Amino acid sequence: MTRRRGRSAAGRAVLTVVTAFGVLAGAALAGAAPAGAAPAGRRIAPGVTYRQFDVDTAAGTAHAHLLTVDLANPHVGVDLLYPGAVAARSTVSRLADSAGAVAGINGDFFNITETQHPGVEATGAPVGPAVAAGQALKAAVPKGQRFGPALPPGTNTQEVLGVGTDRRARLDRLALVGSVTTPDGRLPLKGLNQYALPQGSVGAFTAKWGGVSRQRAVCGTDSERAAPCSDDTYEVTVRGGRVVAASGTPGSGTIAAGTTVLLGREEGARQLRKLSVGDPVTVEHSLTAATSGVPYAFAIGGFPVLRAGKPLSGLDDGTSAVRTVVGFKGGGQQLLILVLDGAARYRTGMTVAEEAEAMRTLGASDALNLDGGGSSELVAREGDAGAVSVRNHPSGGAERPVPNGIGIFSAA
Structure with missing residues (x-):
């Protein structure tokens, strides 16, 4: 579901803390704090924290789920979640559990339908480049063949967020x-x-x-x-x-x-x-x-919304939707992974411009937008649970199978 509105709303995203931790996606919201307060959270694993909070947007209130990942912690790892093949899909919870991840989110936009080519099978394959465990899985499709919303001016389908062998996150093109x-x-x-x-x-x-x-x-x-x-x-x-x-x-x-x-x-x-x-x-x-001389251990496709602390010019400020975005701060040593809730109360979501502003407010220097809408999902383990649970409400009412995602791993 999306909502269009005038451009005067650009960048209006105010974070308000409402709860420190919800055990399940349906957890009640309580404990409002003043706008601008630093959200409290609970540790999922050493170096991995989960929290949730409200974001006031021009279309209403969005509810955000946030993972903070300390890449400087030697017990923490990040890698691509995917079902063993490029042209295949699975739910984020199954991908995370099968890989042994403590948390995970959905990833790149993908070839979801082929209504314009009758008789041709939709592949389910993602749009952009992908690197898993240091190995190149795929390259980017031509820009005109992309599925998803319009790209910001000056960007293309080669855009990625990656983590190098030096354990630092970067935005780049592959x-x-x-x-x-x-x-x-x-x-x-x-x-x-x-x-x-x-x-x-x-x-x-x-x-x-x-x-x-x-x-x-x-x-x-x-x-x-x-x-x-x-x-x-x-x-x-x-x-x-x-x-x-x-x-x-x-x-x-x-x-x-x-x-x-x-x-x-x-x-x-x-x-x-x-x-x-x-x-x-x-x-x-x-x-x-294009820019890094450090090999990538992991990379996933999307499009940039924030660079060097500044939102990209020309970001869409008229279409609200449930969104997934990943960014970093501290010179790439700390990941900020934000997924909006798709419950009916919050389904208006936010614009891409508001998304960039929300990440900037959280302290991110750079951020990459991933697939949203019914694909937006965040899963995490609770304590010693043997499986992850879905933390947000998927806007389609159930988990959508996706081709890839980001997995957070702990050796502790």
């Missing part, structure tokens, strides 16, 4: 750098486990993609997501450095470990048709950071 070396020369690689490939390109799909059809990857154009699917396609399967199979149409099914499927559209397809079974092929790819 671009795919790759090539396909064939007997006829070297081709640029423009896709890695993506639900949409650039026009005229070749993309790679690995065992991390999953078993979902690759048909969606050749639908739409770089500027129009709803454009028809290309009928000029070709794919080859590479194993052990050689072509072992070829097909004129995108395939489906699980890709074996050590195997790469190369899918081309238009000019990319014409180049792949030059290959024959038995030809030697080498595929190389990596995600390259």
